[in-house]
Amino acid sequence: MFKKEYFKNPNTILFLMILGAYLFSIACRFFWVIWASQFNEYFFNHQLMITSNDGYAFAEGARDMIAGFHQPNDLSYYDASLSALTYWIYKITPFSLETIILYLSVFLSSLVVIPIILIANEYKCSFAGFIAALLACIANSYYNRTMAGYYDTDMLVVVLPLFVLFFMIRLVLRRDLFSLICLPFFIRIYLWWYPSSYTLNVSLIGFFLFYSLIFHKKETIFYISIILMLITLSNIAWYYQSSIIVLLFYFYAFKREYFKIKFLIVLGILTFIFLIISGGIDPILYQLKFYIFRSDESVNLTHGFVYFNVNQTIQEVESIDFSVFMQRISGSEFVFVFSVIGFIIFIFAHRSMILSLPILFLGFLALKSGLRFTIYAVPILAFGFGYLIYYFKEYNFKKKKNLINILLALFVFLCLSPIFIHINFYRAPTVFSKNEATQLDQLKKIANREDYVVAWWDYGYPIRYYSDVKTLVDGGKHLGKDNFFPSFILTKDQRSAANMARLSVEYTEKSFYAPSDSLLRKDILQAMMKDYNNTNVDLFLYSLSKPDFKIDTPKTRDVYIYMPFRMASIFQTVSSFSLINLDNGKFNQPFIFSTAYPLSKNDGEIILSNGVSLSDDFRSLKFNNSDSVEIHSFIEINSLQQNNYKEIPINENGQYYLFYIKNSSIPYIQFILMDKIMFDSAFVQMFFLGNYDKNLFDLVINTQDVKIFKLKI
Numbered sequence: 001m002f003k004k005e006y007f008k009n010p011n012t013i014l015f016l017m018i019l020g021a022y023l024f025s026i027a028c029r030f031f032w033v034i035w036a037s038q039f040n041e042y043f044f045n046h047q048l049m050i051t052s053n054d055g056y057a058f059a060e061g062a063r064d065m066i067a068g069f070h071q072p073n074d075l076s077y078y079d080a081s082l083s084a085l086t087y088w089i090y091k092i093t094p095f096s097l098e099t100i101i102l103y104l105s106v107f108l109s110s111l112v113v114i115p116i117i118l119i120a121n122e123y124k125c126s127f128a129g130f131i132a133a134l135l136a137c138i139a140n141s142y143y144n145r146t147m148a149g150y151y152d153t154d155m156l157v158v159v160l161p162l163f164v165l166f167f168m169i170r171l172v173l174r175r176d177l178f179s180l181i182c183l184p185f186f187i188r189i190y191l192w193w194y195p196s197s198y199t200l201n202v203s204l205i206g207f208f209l210f211y212s213l214i215f216h217k218k219e220t221i222f223y224i225s226i227i228l229m230l231i232t233l234s235n236i237a238w239y240y241q242s243s244i245i246v247l248l249f250y251f252y253a254f255k256r257e258y259f260k261i262k263f264l265i266v267l268g269i270l271t272f273i274f275l276i277i278s279g280g281i282d283p284i285l286y287q288l289k290f291y292i293f294r295s296d297e298s299v300n301l302t303h304g305f306v307y308f309n310v311n312q313t314i315q316e317v318e319s320i321d322f323s324v325f326m327q328r329i330s331g332s333e334f335v336f337v338f339s340v341i342g343f344i345i346f347i348f349a350h351r352s353m354i355l356s357l358p359i360l361f362l363g364f365l366a367l368k369s370g371l372r373f374t375i376y377a378v379p380i381l382a383f384g385f386g387y388l389i390y391y392f393k394e395y396n397f398k399k400k401k402n403l404i405n406i407l408l409a410l411f412v413f414l415c416l417s418p419i420f421i422h423i424n425f426y427r428a429p430t431v432f433s434k435n436e437a438t439q440l441d442q443l444k445k446i447a448n449r450e451d452y453v454v455a456w457w458d459y460g461y462p463i464r465y466y467s468d469v470k471t472l473v474d475g476g477k478h479l480g481k482d483n484f485f486p487s488f489i490l491t492k493d494q495r496s497a498a499n500m501a502r503l504s505v506e507y508t509e510k511s512f513y514a515p516s517d518s519l520l521r522k523d524i525l526q527a528m529m530k531d532y533n534n535t536n537v538d539l540f541l542y543s544l545s546k547p548d549f550k551i552d553t554p555k556t557r558d559v560y561i562y563m564p565f566r567m568a569s570i571f572q573t574v575s576s577f578s579l580i581n582l583d584n585g586k587f588n589q590p591f592i593f594s595t596a597y598p599l600s601k602n603d604g605e606i607i608l609s610n611g612v613s614l615s616d617d618f619r620s621l622k623f624n625n626s627d628s629v630e631i632h633s634f635i636e637i638n639s640l641q642q643n644n645y646k647e648i649p650i651n652e653n654g655q656y657y658l659f660y661i662k663n664s665s666i667p668y669i670q671f672i673l674m675d676k677i678m679f680d681s682a683f684v685q686m687f688f689l690g691n692y693d694k695n696l697f698d699l700v701i702n703t704q705d706v707k708i709f710k711l712k713i
Helices: 004-008 010-036 055-067 081-092 097-122 126-136 140-144 159-174 177-193 195-215 220-233 238-254 261-277 282-292 297-302 322-330 333-349 351-364 371-394 398-425 434-446 457-467 480-491 494-511 524-531 537-543 565-576 682-688
Strands: 452-454 559-564 593-596 598-602 605-608 612-615 620-623 633-639 644-649 656-661 671-675 697-702 706-711
Touching: 010 097, 010 126, 010 398, 055 081, 055 097, 055 457, 081 097, 081 177, 097 126, 097 159, 097 371, 126 333, 126 371, 126 398, 140 322, 140 371, 140 398, 159 177, 159 195, 159 220, 159 351, 177 195, 177 220, 177 238, 195 220, 195 351, 220 238, 220 261, 322 333, 322 371, 333 351, 333 371, 333 398, 351 371, 371 398, 434 457, 434 697, 434 706, 452 480, 452 494, 457 480, 457 559, 457 565, 480 494, 480 524, 480 559, 480 565, 480 682, 494 524, 494 559, 494 682, 494 706, 524 537, 559 565, 559 682, 565 593, 565 682, 682 706
Parallel strands: 452 559, 633 656
Antiparallel strands: 559 706, 593 671, 598 605, 605 612, 612 620, 633 644, 656 671, 697 706
């Protein structure tokens, strides 16, 4: 048994706090595992599937690293940070790849409690860090992006900058060489893990520089630390960076007398100049353009065509309501306000805590640039929550101290209760169902690795992971100029779709070998037009629908078109990328494709979830209490797999078609309202009605959830 004195040791207490908070974080994340394990549809290959779409990119990279090879130009994340880490874990543990990608975020994201508690311990208030860690590790935003199954770089995207912050604060308080060498080390790891962290690293270093100039301008250790950190940002190989950093650190540690202020200033200026010359500010400019100014690089690259701006369709980069903002950061509005007050008090008590402001400001950027950024504000404001609890705990209550401690514990539990409720109800589904994954695994046995699958970008990564094929677009390659092609193929008539599928695949593959400044690398559509002697984009696209259109481009591989039932919920957005005027970026004409489910029935009307009021005889409808209009046709689908449906003509002059899907596998897609443009699209005709041109396509996989067609031309 341990002696009582052992538990009075500060280091023991610190360790137990870290361990307790870490186990608490893991336990909360296992709630989803327990819940999801009830559903067989979430399992594939005897393991739960992941919940993050982008996670399949790293899973594909890890799979290829385990295999030891991948295909040229397959866009695999081979050697990417998370892929590499997964590969090494796979090599040294007995766990399967599926198990690793499911649970890795649980154990790595929970490490966030370590720097939080260590930072507080530097200020001699480790209890504040413990309380802050309990809040931060499960706060809504952080939990959502690091839960079990959320296999993505987010699992360390906050942990690593907090370690950077910890060593900055430790260096300020201790002036020790250990902190000095750890700072560039963790910045280098952070940049390797998440290259987009460049901007945040620059902000942290810049803020540290200003802090040093104000409060420690005569202390050389701060100047050399900034120089070492700046070197990690340079665009040179990591081993060169490491060599320079180690040499400078060695000379500073043992020959400190040579490192005078003037020498360090000159060395710092030279380092900064080298940073600019090596392209160090380019990543910052890109981040500003995409998230702040919302520009789409495809517009600049094409010098003509104005494609649909993809970042307008991504929820993660949309501005959010302030109430939602507070809830995502602290679990509730009350805790958010409580945390802000505590954080202000914390800064007044320990001024070096202002070094955390760049991370906090990045979190507040969510108000402008999307909810994904709230994750950064979570741990910083959690410090405020923990410190205010600590402040009351340490207040001199004398005789009522035990009672106050009990009340504070109850208060902390009540503050965390909204987060517990959130965890209970945040029951995220897996990206694909078992049937969808099974069909893609079946496609793997049909298609070759060099073949392409045309699908919307949402499904690019999972398709490549399960089928081991190539795709036109994915979660990382989906600018407007990229998404135009799958949108066109899915939205236009079948002959246009077939011709564009062949052309877009062949030209995409050729573009990988074209010079970087060639038209083929800049805009594939313009390259097509040039090769087919057409200067008018509308005439060229129209010509694809003609039976006499001849494809002169040699066929080098097979092409498959992936049509999932779930795409119906986003098909309006999918179509937006191709139903525009490429000269001005405006829609050629309005169109509608809206999915819905019934909410209620009242006075002979069925109220649908999309705001449409439908007559109970399915003959007419109303938009937002407008006049009733008759529909063109009512299509009742009994089986998508068997193409068993009944079409009831109602009014040949009607503008809209109404689909009713019996026994829908997706509860929120029971009715689909569309106009003539959408009704004639390849997706609707081929997937929902089974009307496909057998001269152009073969149906190779056919289920209720997924249909996959093979291009015959």
